[in-house]
Amino acid sequence: METNVVDLVQLRRGCAQCSLQQLCLPAGIGQDDLKQLDEIVRRKRPVAAGERLFRPGDTMASVYVARDGAFKTVSTSEDGEEQVIGFHLPGELIGLDGLGHGRHRVEAVALGTANVCELPFEQLAAIASRLPSLQQQLLRVIGQGVERDQDHLSMLVRRQANERIALFLHGLGERLRNIGESGSRFRLPMSREDIARFLGLALETVSRGFSRLQDDGVIAVAGRRVEILDAAELARLAHGVEAGPPAPRRARS
Amino acid sequence: METNVVDLVQLRRGCAQCSLQQLCLPAGIGQDDLKQLDEIVRRKRPVAAGERLFRPGDTMASVYVARDGAFKTVSTSEDGEEQVIGFHLPGELIGLDGLGHGRHRVEAVALGTANVCELPFEQLAAIASRLPSLQQQLLRVIGQGVERDQDHLSMLVRRQANERIALFLHGLGERLRNIGESGSRFRLPMSREDIARFLGLALETVSRGFSRLQDDGVIAVAGRRVEILDAAELARLAHGVEAGPPAPRRARS
């Protein structure tokens, strides 16, 4: 039962020891305040791929943060179309949708095995109202979520397929680097279909986009393994510039 | 100077007398608490069409609510493309972008002459931390903003032009009805270009969409004057149903 022991150790480690501390809700909070926050955090056993933290219509009892593993949040329209609202890497808060009416409007699905911290929202709000630094930090985290949504929006609107894909890879790389992983060589936690539903494209278009980037020498891709070979070029493509340095302005080939 | 007198009366009316009270930040807040909130509200003189409440990069000193008139919030990407993030009718909070980093990332532009209330954010947060009911309401309003953004997102992704336009008109009608105006006969506060940049379409496509809806007898439109003739059909179109009742499935005409 080697793994079980490891799990228990993992489960008992508090926010103060967590490697994500600086990126997560506790960022910038003093020792004493951190202790109070730490006390309401429930560290759950691992969730399996495909498991849901909550579903649309559930009362917003808690918010969650992945310690490791990734999640997607999905909104299903009345006609059954699934729209991926966001991907959530470790340290990024999950479940603040539903702040408006107290009920979740999306579902949060684990993309692989994951470990999460659960923070009962009532208690979180109660502590926040006593600790200005936590209130401020909570607002900041919410605001960052709004910013991510807006960036997502800008990515979807009036940008073409290849730009969206480049922007997606570029952004994902940055977020991975933020949490201390390699931003240039990683395994995508989500399927092509998830990416397509996030970017508002057909999954074939996503696949073609990846292939195109590979042909152009910008990335190397094999299934979910991605390596970014030319980060500068990727960034350029992401911001809507047409061609690459090898052929700055060619006629239609 | 008849108008001036009216303006002054207008300026002095507090939240307690405001017709928007139930829709605005004060909703559900008790008399005593309302008074505290009321004291920090600055009621400004009218702003002219095209004037800005704030610009990208400004520190987020205040949030705003229109008492009358409408605003748009616009994000400008590095390549100069303008994306309309949202439209704001009376009672809807403006300026919560920038919660993440303390600086605005969008600009808020008046679509016509408008009257706004300004709430200095520091003071608002300070009062909120003393009044749980206001804190709760503030979170709720923020949450509703997030929900609107998500709806906007869903509207943009994988819906076709005509659906987006129908959804836009349908949603606008509902919001107008909410603030006590007619939801079926109104004047659009924004240009076709603004709508296009909100919906992620070319302005010609928006114009064609309006014409198409008019041809189908769903709306009557003349410039910015819109009348919704068949609300049920509009709702149906908005939710992705193909044809209307008169011609359930016709070949290309």
Next chain:
DNA sequence: CGACGCTTTGATTAGAATCAACTCGAGTGG
């Protein structure tokens, strides 16, 4: 009255969706 901005309409084109077939790899079970 004329000019300008906003809107509508028309013709053409480009980009992505859709439909369809095929490849690859991981399990599964014979």
Next chain:
DNA sequence: CCACTCGAGTTGATTCTAATCAAAGCGTCG
């Protein structure tokens, strides 16, 4: 150990939607 299946991903052919380019109509405001 190998054939088989199943799901994920890739690639190709075709179609269709909406962008783009272009021009004309309309209303308003000097």
